[in-house]
Amino acid sequence: MKKEVKVHSLFSDFDISLFRAGKHYRLYEKFGAHIMEVDGEKGVYFAVWAPSAKAVSVIGDFNYWMEGEHPLNVRWDESGIWEGFIPGVEKGSKYKYKIHSNNNDMKLEKADPYALKCEHPPNTASIVWELDYKWNDKKYMSSRKDKNGLDNPYSVYEVHLGSWRKNMDENRSLTYVEMADELVSYVKEIGFTHVEFMPIMEYPYDPSWGYQLTGYFAPTSRFGDPQEFMYLMDAFHKAGIGVILDWVPSHFPEDKHGLGQFDGSHLYEHPDPRKGYHPDWKSLIFNYGRNEVRSFLISNAVFWLDKYHADGLRVDAVASMLYLDYSRGDGEWEPNEHGGRENLDAISFVRDLNTEIYKSFEGVQTIAEESTSFPMVSKPVDLGGLGFGMKWMMGWMHDTLEYFKKDPIYRQHHQNDITFSMTYTFTENFVLPLSHDEVVYGKRSLLVRMPGDDWQRFANLRLLYSYMFTHPGAKLLFMGAEIGQYEEWNFDTSLDWHLLEYEPHLGIKKVLTDLNKLYKTRPALHEKQFSAEGFEWIAYDDSQNSVLSFIRNGKDPKNSLVIVCNFTPTVLKNYSVGLPAGGKLKEIFNSDDKKYGGSGLKNKVLKIEKESFHGREHSAQINIPPLGTVVFEIL
Structure with missing residues (x-):
């Protein structure tokens, strides 16, 4: 009836x-x-x-x-x-x-x-639900544009909510409300400016880590209800920390209750399997040329910025959207109307997406996980770009990790691996990512990938993070990397928090805390992080010693910093470095400090001599610690 x-x-x-x-x-x-x-x-x-x-x-x-x-x-x-x-x-x-x-x-x-x-x-x-909630982040939201601008520090802690920390008594993940206390205070303690959540939209299959969505407008019920997720967002904002959400418009699963064959037709997915089916992930691809689907997807992106006060969206798998031949062989894809491999509908969709977001929400950023050399990903749409605010620097990540896994004795033959990023680092607004993808599927944890004995492994890891934080660009680090995890990430278990009982692991946490502080408080490290004016080589060609030296500049020349990295365990004393001006050289950071677990080789305040070196009129002789980075200011 x-x-x-x-x-x-x-x-x-x-x-x-x-x-x-x-x-x-x-x-x-x-x-x-x-x-x-x-x-x-x-x-x-x-x-x-x-x-x-x-x-x-x-x-x-x-x-x-x-x-x-x-x-x-x-x-x-x-x-x-x-x-x-x-x-x-x-x-x-x-x-x-x-x-x-x-x-x-x-x-x-x-x-x-x-x-x-x-x-x-x-x-x-x-x-059936409502999104009634009394927000308490007015102060943060009103000043958000001053925190999220490209000339501000942007240091991101990437988190999988289900495995960050477990309630061991009940063998369960923390709730949104519990994380509003524990996770917020932890991120603030280490000094990250932002947190990034791997997808929190509802997903049916835990091993997908949230990248196969079925509930695009619903935060996953695994950790609480929508208001409790709002409470977590609110807590981050009250602590002055921005929240980036992973967002997945690239594909969706075939689960019977989901979007696939929604009304018995190819409603959301492209009807041509060459454009509508993803062979790698065995999932369906949105039909970016269908107007109603574009409205659905852009409305979804807007929803999280509007209703949940998100500060940015990191858009997953952008390369798979942009190319018709992505992960397809000959005969498995069809060229576009111009005979090219670009997906023109997806490109148009992405430009509409970014245009709407930046028009409607002040102080937010969209970030592309885009692994190819597609041009102008982070350039404005009106200049012919895709309109993202930033792009993950996958080339830097790959080259840097390849370099660091080599025994230091061989690094002198691979100097180009560690310097090559500077040939293109200012072509986009890059984020340097050491993400979850780098610690799964047999790649091993970052610590275990470092060569040498235990002392050298920890020194190498401190050196890697120091090089990362002094290199131009925003920063992203996946949870667990800050405590020197031995094991690969497992989505089903908690991080190994007991490791912080041991000094070497605690030293990793301390060095990252100080690097975040350095990045935030020293304008030279963030004010021009996406501009060629913010970087000068001192010397990139000392391959024999595997040493790099460079200058980072802010808007005020008086704030410039001198950075020297030694990628071998050999102590280098009285090492000459060319400098831009006279005065004195003061060490303000040293990754070899004993409080981090290093050997403690430091530099006193040094007089800069009017002696030319490295093509500069002034120079100083410094001590460079083994597998260490030293940062100086000029007084």
């Missing part, structure tokens, strides 16, 4: 025209389940896009999951939207859409693509 479903709509004609044109970027205000009152009755308005359906019903715990009890009405305007108001449905009610397709008369049960809350996996129902 059919129950009452009232004709009601949140869509105006203008909404429909924007949706169909691919220009409606607030669809979460229209689609989904909305608690409201109609004609004096409280209930829920439902709306879903299913143009290939012949009938759509809402099934849920309020009608015993019976098809046809609450049928929705299809709009007259051929938009493919089914909608209606069901009296009596309340917050917390579980529901799905029962879709009877015109395609082979299929019947499908689908979760709501716009659901604000989902059941805890492996259950798959959507849950």
Whole structure:
């Protein structure tokens, strides 16, 4: 027996025209389940896009999951939207859409693509919810543009919420509320300016780490409800820490309750498997040329910035979107209309995405994980770029880790590996990433990849982080790297916090804390981190000693810093370094300090002599510690 479903709509004609044109970027205000009152009755308005359906019903715990009890009405305007108001449905009610397709008369049960809350996996129902929350981050939000600008320090701690720390008594992950205390205080203690969450949108399969999404508008229920996630975001902001969310518009899984074959047709995915199926991840690829899909995706990005106050989105797997031949052999892809390999629809989508975000949200950043040399990824759209604020520097990561794994005795033959990044570092606004991808699948942890005995391994790791923090660009480090994990990351277990009982591991944490402080307090390290004016080589060609020396500049020349790195365990005393001016040279950071577990070789305040060296009129003789980085200021 059919129950009452009232004709009601949140869509105006203008909404429909924007949706169909691919220009409606607030669809979460229209689609989904909305608690409201109609004609004096409280209930829920439902709306879903299913143009290939012949009938759509809402099934849920309020009608015993019976098809046809609450049928929705299809709009007259051929938009493919089914909608209606069901009296009596309340917050917390579980529901799905029962879709009877015109395609082979299929019947499908689908979760709501716009659901604000989902059941805890492996259950798959959507849950009626509201996003009421009293935010306490007005002070942070009003000054966010001053914290997130490209001339500010941008040091990111990448986190997988399920495995950062466990409640060992109950053998479970921490909740959003528990993390608002423990994770926030920890990130603040070490001094990172931002935290980045691997995808927190609802996902069905734990080993996917969140990169196979089914609930695009719902924070995962594994750790709490939406308001509790807002509480965590709020806590970070009150501590002055920005939050970046990983966002995945590149592909989605084939789970039966998800977006795939949503109404019995290729609704969200591209119908051509050469463009709509990802062979590596065995997942479906969005149809970037379909306007309604573009509206869905851009609305989703906007949603997290709007409703959850996110400070940025790190966009996953951008390269897989940009190229038609990505991970495909000959005959497995079709060139674009110009005969090229670029996915023109995806490029257009990305430009629309970034244009909308930067127009509507002050002080946010979008960051591309893009692993190729695609041009102008982080350049403005109006100049022909893709419009991202920053891009991961995958080449730096690869070359640097390849260099560091070599025994220091052989590094003199690979000097180019460690200097090559400077030939292109200012072509984009780069983030230097040592991410989760570098400590899985047999790659081993960063510490274990370092050569030598235990002392040398820890010294190499301190040297790696020091080189990273003095190199131009923003920084990103995956959790566990700051305590010198021995084991590869395992999504199912906690980090090895007991390691901090041992001095060498505690030294790694201390050196990163001091590097964050140095990066934040010394303008030369961040004010011009994306400009060639912010960097000068002193000498990059001392391959015999495996030494690099360079200058970092800020807006005020008086703030310039001199950095010298020694990539061998040989102590270098009275090493001459050419300098830009006279005065005195004062050591302000040394990765070989005893408090970090180093040998303690330091430099007193040195007089700069008017003796030419390295093509400069002044120079000084310094001591360079083994496997160490030394940072000086000129007085």
